[in-house]
Amino acid sequence: MSEIARRHLLLTGAAAALLPAAVQAATAIPGPAGASSIRDMLVINALGGLGNPNVKPADGASRAEKLRIDQRALDDARRSGLHVVNSTIGWVAGPGEPFEFSVRETASTLLQIRNQPRDLSLILTAGDIERARAEGKIGIIMGFQNATMFGKDASRVDLFADMGVRVMQLTYNLQNDLGSGSLMPEDQGLTPFGREVMARIEANKVMVDLSHSNRQTCLDAIKAATRPLSVNHTGCRAITDLGRNKTDAEMRGIADKGGFVGIYFMPFLAKGRIATADDVATHIMHAVKVAGEDHIGIGTDGYVTSYDDMDAYMEELRKENEQRVKLGIAAAGESATTTPFIMDLRGPGQFQKLADLLLAKGLKTGQVEKILGRNFLRFARDVWG
Numbered sequence: 001m002s003e004i005a006r007r008h009l010l011l012t013g014a015a016a017a018l019l020p021a022a023v024q025a026a027t028a029i030p031g032p033a034g035a036s037s038i039r040d041m042l043v044i045n046a047l048g049g050l051g052n053p054n055v056k057p058a059d060g061a062s063r064a065e066k067l068r069i070d071q072r073a074l075d076d077a078r079r080s081g082l083h084v085v086n087s088t089i090g091w092v093a094g095p096g097e098p099f100e101f102s103v104r105e106t107a108s109t110l111l112q113i114r115n116q117p118r119d120l121s122l123i124l125t126a127g128d129i130e131r132a133r134a135e136g137k138i139g140i141i142m143g144f145q146n147a148t149m150f151g152k153d154a155s156r157v158d159l160f161a162d163m164g165v166r167v168m169q170l171t172y173n174l175q176n177d178l179g180s181g182s183l184m185p186e187d188q189g190l191t192p193f194g195r196e197v198m199a200r201i202e203a204n205k206v207m208v209d210l211s212h213s214n215r216q217t218c219l220d221a222i223k224a225a226t227r228p229l230s231v232n233h234t235g236c237r238a239i240t241d242l243g244r245n246k247t248d249a250e251m252r253g254i255a256d257k258g259g260f261v262g263i264y265f266m267p268f269l270a271k272g273r274i275a276t277a278d279d280v281a282t283h284i285m286h287a288v289k290v291a292g293e294d295h296i297g298i299g300t301d302g303y304v305t306s307y308d309d310m311d312a313y314m315e316e317l318r319k320e321n322e323q324r325v326k327l328g329i330a331a332a333g334e335s336a337t338t339t340p341f342i343m344d345l346r347g348p349g350q351f352q353k354l355a356d357l358l359l360a361k362g363l364k365t366g367q368v369e370k371i372l373g374r375n376f377l378r379f380a381r382d383v384w385g
Contacts, residue, residue, distance in 0.1 A: 005245040037082045038355050042133060042373035044372050045085040046262035047145075047211070047233040047299035050077055050138060054308050067112040069196045074119050076305045078253055079348040083373065084129050086167055086232060086299070087348035090160075092146050093329050094174060099156065102149035109281070124164055126381040143167030143232075145212065147178050147197060154200045161204035166384065167232065169218060170194060173329045178383050179217035182243040182331060190220035194294050202227045207383050210254070211299075214243070219252045228258035228382050233299030235269045236286045240279075242333045244268045248290045256292035260356055260379040261300025265342045265350070268333040277345035280356035284371060297375045302341045304348055314339075 052073040057066040077085075089109050091103035093350050113120045117341045121132040123139040126263060128249045132139035142165045157168070170190075173181040178194030190198075198221060208229040210218045221229065235245040245268055251261050263284045269275040307313045317336060324330040334340070345353060353370050363371075 003357065007212060012117060024222045032269060034253060038352050041355075041369045042129075042377060043081045043083050043351050044129065044373035044376040045082060045300050046230070046260065046297055046299065046376050047088070047143070047301050048085045048263070049087050049303045050085055050140065051303055052083065052305045053075075053303060053313075054305070054361075067115070068109060069112070069116065069120070072265035073305050073350075075302070076153060076348045077135075077148070080304045081351050081372075082304060083133045083324070084123055084136065084141065086141040086143045088142045088145045089142050089165070091149050092144070092328055094323075100150040102144070103163075106142060106160060106165060107338045109140070110164060113140055124166060125384050126377060129377055129380060136364075138362075140174075141166050143169070143207075143209070145209075146172040146176065148176050149170075150197060152175075152177060152193065157197060157200040157204060157206070161206050166243045167207040167209050167230075168212055169232075173331055174211055177263065179220070180214045181212050181217075182214050183329070184214050186215045188225065189216035192220070195224050198224055200339070201224075205384055206327075207232075207379075210250075212244070212283065215247060215250065217380060218246065219253060220252070222257060225257050228260070228379060229254065229263070230260040230261070230379065231266040232262045233263065233266075233301045235263060235266065236283045236290070239283055239286055240269055240271050242268045242271060244331050244333060251287060251291045255295040258295075258379075258382055260295055260297060260376055261287055261291055262376070263295045265300040265302055265345055266333075267338045267342075268331070269342075270332070274338070275342055277342055277353060278340060280345055280354060281361055284354075284358060285361050285363075287365075288363075288371075293370055294375055294378070295365075297371055297373070298354070300350070301344075302340075302348065306347045316341075 005235045050073055052070050057072055089105045091098035119137055121137040121139045122128055123141045129139055140350055142166060147168060147170050170178045171181040173183045174186050175181065177191060179190045180198055188191055198208055208283055210229060210231045211233050236249045237245040254261055263280060265280055267275050269283050270277040283295060287317035321330065321334060322337040350370060358368050
């Protein structure tokens with residue numbers, strides 16, 4: 001997870017924060033209909049968020065008001081072509097007792113979806129994805145980006161699966177009881193408890209997500225897996241050698257198990273310079289070459305709705321980065337002046353622009369359709385049913 005606003009809420013103890021408040025900044029408009037139009041394509045963001053980062057809850061606002069996704073966020077998501085998003089809930093880092101925090105936030109997410117039935121739909125199965133699209137709703141997948149909330153009790157997986165959590169990431173950037181995150185030494189792998197939890201996740205037909213894991217933990221998990229598994233938001237280390245990106249061996253291993261790899265819209269796609277939209281397309285093209293066109297998608301790690309006041313946001317980013325450094329969770333490639341999104345791939349036109357870039361690099365329309373959503377839907381069928 002690297003959604004700045006969500007991190008800020010976690011770090012300041014605002015447990016009422018519900019969905020990731022990733023930051024984007026732009027006013028791009030989807031392109032016209034035509035050969036490259038995504039208008040009729042299924043668009044699934046394997047890791048992102050749904051919200052308006054410009055809106056701060058008023059003092060004294062009710063819980064329902066704090067949780068409500070406003071009309072601009074919904075309109076921007078629909079204009080972008082987005083149908084379904086995996087939204088991070090639960091404890092990731094910072095204050096709060098992980099288990100209690102995660103139970104409360106999972107319950108709050110369910111309440112939010114129930115309170116906005118015309119616009120939102122809870123995704124539990126692959127069929128729910130297609131149903132949400134047909135009904136004109138935005139589908140919400142509830143997902144974790146850490147497993148610390150399980151404590152030392154693997155049976156807690158059952159509890160959260162029963163509550164509707166459908167993606168469980170084993171580690172964040174640091175070490176936990178399951179394995180090692182991307183900031184830890186590369187030779188530290190999956191623990192015995194991590195294997196026990198993985199088996200429990202698979203038994204519940206929930207997605208095992210290896211985003212943020214280090215190389216050995218990822219490879220160990222691939223070897224231990226009996227079902228398809230995923231890395232929902234990453235880049236390619238062969239192109240940009242940073243710990244948050246996955247090696248070719250990891251991506252091939254995921255594909256060989258029938259899994260899914262989502263490429264993010266993040267600064268980790270370039271080193272020593274600002275990443276661009278072309279970098280996103282380049283990483284996707286490499287991932288397709290390595291893992292195959294049936295296993296690659298997108299996990300932007302961001303919102304569709306843009307920040308309106310970038311000056312104010314940059315000050316927020318500075319404070320956020322300072323807190324992440326203090327907690328020891330800042331990854332190489334993060335900084336107080338590097339936005340955690342791609343400046344020329346943001347706003348409601350982001351998915352259309354990416355489609356056009358991929359077509360320009362030689363992909364066919366059917367391949368682009370797979371990457372924007374069909375591959376994740378296939379993966380969801382195989383894991384959830």
